[in-house]
C-alpha cells in the first residue's frame with residue numbers, strides 16, 4: 001500500500017503518475033508569457049494534468065506555491081507556479097475553473113475532459129485499482145481508509161473514460177484519442193474502452209466500495 005499517498009489529492013500536486021506516458025498532442029505546460037488558461041473542470045483535474053506534464057528535464061517534482069485564484073476573461077482561474085526539483089526551471093500552469101467546481105474525487109461533471117484524454121484516465125484508474133488491497137475485512141482501519149480513498153480515485157477515473165462514449169455508443173470512439181501514443185495504446189487494447197466492460201468494472205468497484213464503507217462504519 002506504499003503508493004497510496006501518491007494518488008490525486010485535492011490539497012497539493014503530487015507525483016502520482018510516473019508510469020503514465022504524457023501524450024504529446026495534449027496542450028503543453030504553460031510558461032510565461034502565459035498562453036490562454038486551460039479549461040479545467042475541477043482542482044483535481046488541474047492536479048492530474050500537472051502530474052501528466054513533467055518538466056522537459058524529466059523531473060515531475062516541483063515545490064508548488066499555493067495556487068493563486070484570480071479572474072481571467074471574466075472567469076475563475078487558478079495559477080500554479082513553482083521551481084523544478086531537477087533543473088530549477090520555473091514552471092507554471094494556468095487553468096480556468098467553473099465557478100462551482102465538482103467536489104473531489106470527481107474530476108468533472110457530465111461533460112468529458114477537454115485537457116486529459118481517455119487513455120490517461122484509464123491508466124490512472126488501472127494504477128489505482130492495482131493499489132487497492134483486496135479484502136477490507138482483513139485490513140486495519142487506517143489501511144482501509146487509505147484503500148478506500150484510492151478506490152474512489154479508481155472509480156472517478158473510470159467514470160471519466162465513460163464520459164468519452166457518445167450517448168448511444170458502445171465504446172470510446174477512436175477520434176477521442178488525440179495523440180499517436182494514446183491511439184497506439186487504444187489499438188493494442190481497445191476492449192478496455194467498451195461501455196459494457198467499463199460498466200461491469202465500475203459495478204465491481206462500487207460493490208468493493210460498499211464493503212470498505214461497512215468496514216469503516218462505527219460499530
Ligand SMILES: [Zn+2]
Nearest residue numbers: 055057084087
Ligand atoms: Zn526540470
